[in-house]
Amino acid sequence: MSRIWKLGDNINTDVIIPGRYNVTTDRTQLAKHCLCEILPQFAQEVQPGDVVMAGHNFGCGSSREHAPAAIQANGVKVVIARSFARIFYRNAVNIGLPVLVCEEAVLASDDGQEIDVDLETGQIRNLTTGQVFQAQPLDPFVARIVEAGGIINYIKREGTLR
Numbered sequence: 001m002s003r004i005w006k007l008g009d010n011i012n013t014d015v016i017i018p019g020r021y022n023v024t025t026d027r028t029q030l031a032k033h034c035l036c037e038i039l040p041q042f043a044q045e046v047q048p049g050d051v052v053m054a055g056h057n058f059g060c061g062s063s064r065e066h067a068p069a070a071i072q073a074n075g076v077k078v079v080i081a082r083s084f085a086r087i088f089y090r091n092a093v094n095i096g097l098p099v100l101v102c103e104e105a106v107l108a109s110d111d112g113q114e115i116d117v118d119l120e121t122g123q124i125r126n127l128t129t130g131q132v133f134q135a136q137p138l139d140p141f142v143a144r145i146v147e148a149g150g151i152i153n154y155i156k157r158e159g160t161l162r
Helices: 027-032 068-073 088-094 103-109 142-148 151-158
Strands: 002-006 050-055 078-080 099-101 114-118 122-126 132-134
Touching: 027 068, 027 078, 050 068, 078 103, 088 142, 088 151, 103 122, 103 132, 114 132, 142 151
Parallel strands: 002 050, 050 078, 078 099
Antiparallel strands: 002 114, 114 122, 122 132
16 A cells, blocks of 8 residues: 655656755655655655655656656655656656556545555556546556666666667
8 A cells, every 4th residue: 555645737846856955866865855845744754655646747847867766766656647747757767767647546536545556557546535547557668667677777687778
């Protein structure tokens, strides 16, 4: 079981990890300041396997990988949003952070509810309400990158991007 951390629309990368903390690539340090300006308790209370849910255009703003890295470093299992900024989506895949689009699940779920997400099938079960939603599962190639822990690990393991 995972807890939902619910956010709104247009959460930009500077909200995910404010620019003043982007002076390092140390994920432990990034994790400490993730979402600090809108959810000050996030870094202290998030548990491994928790899920971030958000509205439209999640991850808009700058293209740096610090934002998905900060989320991943907190042990978040997956980010589910109504839509993602394209560069955030690609950066998340590149570092191995699963991202799913499921408007229905986001609209029907609330902060703090319990959720179970099957990344292989894309099935999202809100354990609090009993509702079940279907996201488009990860593309098989993307799933292999995520399973490897990111594109660099995938290339080290496979020797290619095929």
